[in-house]
Each structure stands twice: as structure tokens, then as C-alpha cells.
Amino acid sequence: MTTTNQDPGTGTDRGTDPDRGTDTAWTVRALDDARPSVRLRAALAIGSTPDPRSVDKLVERCAAEPDFPVREMLTWALTRHAPSVTVPRLVDELRSGRAQARSQALHTLSKIGDRRAWPAITEALLSDADDEVARSAWRAAVVLVPEGEESGLAAALAAQLGRGGRETQLSLSRALIALGEAAAEPALGPAMKDPDPGVRHHAMATQRLLSDPESGFEYAIEEAKRVTALQDRPGGER
Template sequence: MTEPRNGTNTTQAVQGLENVDSSVRLRAALAVGTTPDPLFIDKLIERCAIEPEFYVREMLTWALTRHPSSMTVPQLIDELRSERTQARSQALHTLSKIGDRQAWPAMTRALLTDPDDEVARSAWRAAVVLVPEGAEPTLAGVLSTQFGRGSRETQLSLSRALIALGEVIMPTLRAAMTDLDPHVRAHAIATERLLGDPDAGFEFAIEEAKRVVALGRTGVQG
């Protein structure tokens, strides 16, 4: 990697990103974001893939958002092909924070259905930020294939992503609410409840949905 041109302080900041002390890494990421230089980008993305501390990763993402999206987005898209799950997840998270829709074509079905829950959740959040007008129903259709997946936390992430798309998801929800899989039906019903009442807790909505499924009713009108 070519060293940044802004002198000793910025060179030390880049070196600080690899320090064993997480507080030093945090300060280094802050310094890099405070004084952006395109030559930092490679190092920031490289560190995102391996940084163990959440709050440091968040600062690395912030530092990347301080650089031109025309330079960061193509490199982050490249990172989506990494075999390292954290690299894919953090790149998706950063793309969602940058919000540049040139990244939309990279939101592939493979990422939206990634076997790693954290990668998939990051992809869902990024996709609803980046989706262009008119593509929401197609995105909802792909997301609906993940109903019933994973832990409550993962299910809530999916519901939130779908709800962020708005009323356009209703045809997809209605189809899922009659699925043969009871887990899919319950998750879809809970999502429909939350869409109608955003203040309702997910735990309450999912338990209510389970009761509805057990009774053989979905509330779908013919």
C-alpha cells in the first residue's frame, strides 16, 4: 500500500489501525476520517474485514463515508465477493451508510440469501436503502423467500427490511401468509401486524401469529 501524503501524523494513524489496543485503533480510524485521503481507502476496507471490535468497525465505516463514493463504492462492491463473512457483512453495512445507488446491481439474490445470517441481514438493510424506485416489489419477492429463517433477531431484521419498503409488500405478504410452512406463515403474519401497527413489539406479534397459524386462520381476505 502506498503511504498517504499528509505527513507523519496520518502515517501514524494508518499504523494505528493495526495496534493491539482497540482504543488506539478507534482513535486512528477517527483521525483517518477527520483527514480523508484516497490512499487510506484500501487500508480501511482491509481493516473492516478483520476488526474484532464493533465500535471500531463503526468508526472505520464512518471514515470510509468521509471519502468520495466514486472511489469507495467500487472497492466495497469488490469486497462483496470475499470468502470472509465479516468482509462481506461490513462492506454491505458501509454501502448502506454511503447510500450510493450505483451499488444496487451488486445486491444479488446470492447476498440476500447468504447462508451467514449476519451477511444476509446486512444485505437486507443495504438493499432497502439502495433499491431504485419501481424495483421494490421484486426486492420484496426475494426477501420473502427468507421468511421463517433463523433466530428472532434475524426474523425481526427481515420484517423491518420489508416494512421499510411500505405497502408495496402486501401482495408478497398475502402469498406468504398462506404458505404450507407454518414458520413462514407465522413470520409473514407477524410482519403484516407490524406493518399495520409499528409500535407493536415483534415478540408479541410473532406469538400472536403463531396462535393464528395454530387455529388455521391467516386473516387474508379472498
């Protein structure tokens, strides 16, 4: 990709600095521009010519950026930098009190895929009260889990069955399915007998998708409800 020494907002020449200091500072400032198109181009420019000095600002902007395409470009720009620089900074962000900061840090860690971040994927994040954070944690955990620890992760994920709406439940089902039958099935078994019907339905639907991915989530949920209704009849089998 060809890069120019033009301001991402105005297209005017910024001048040349031998150490790229002026260039980097100008582009980083553009991440705070009021126009999403300018912020998008600034993130693209930073990712096209990675500079460790930009990492802190990229992470900071991820926590506040309201525009989805810009957030995705910020994540891409971070993946263009060395994991040795980005991963520690993103792990620190997981302790932020801002939900978007945690969610975007998890999303970016899942894209980087460096398993050194695995110890930071705590049960507190997997059960975060904010659904977007929890979904990001589930996706990141599936990517980062070390070989041999899939069953433990599946058990932690199964504890979240029944929470949230369709999007959240589908995300959790996908995460469990991605861990494979050997890890997911033992975790789903107890949940399919849970006294909470919402947990049972979600667990049964996930089990159905595990064995028949083409069945579709809505169909699997409705089938789980039908089976549960039959089981709850007098004399029904459990």
C-alpha cells in the same frame, strides 16, 4: 474538528510532511495496533482528514476488526471519503470469502447510500447462509433500491421468511415494512399460506406489524401462532 500531528497511540509528535505522506502512513499503521483504543483513534484521525490512500486499508481492516466500536468508526471514516473511491472498493469486497468482510462492506454501502452499488446487491447476498451478512444485505438493499424496483426486492426478501432466530426475523420484517405496503403486502400474501408454519408465522407477524407498528414483534408472532392454531382445527377458516 481540530487535528494534530501526533501519533494516535503515543500522543507524541510525528513530524510534518508537506504532502501528508508520513502522517497518513503512520496513522494507517496504527489501525493494526493491538490496542482497540489506538485503532479507534486512528480511524477517527483518518476520517477527520480523508485521504484516498487510506481507503484500501480501512476496507481491509473492516474485514478483520473484532471490536464493534472500532468497526463503526472505520465505517464512519469510509463515509468521509468520496463515493467514487470507496464504492468500487466496497463492491469488490462483497465477493470476499470472509463473512465479516461481506457484512461490513454491505453495512458501509448502506451508510454511504450511493445507488450505483445497487447492482451488486445480488440474490446470493440477500440469501447468504451467514445471518449477519444476510441482515446487512437486507438493510443495504432497502436503502439502495431504485424507485420502481421495490416490489421485486420485496419478493426476494419474502423468500427468506422463517429463517433464523428472533434478531434475524425482526431484521427481515423491518426491511419488508420499510419498503411500504404497496410492495410488501403482495409479497407477504403467498407466504401467509406457506405449508411451513415458521414461514406462515413470520409472514403473518410482519403483516401485523405493517398495519400496526406498535404491536411489537413478539406479540405479533404469538398472535400469528394463535391464528394458525385456530385455522388448523377441523373446520377452521383459512
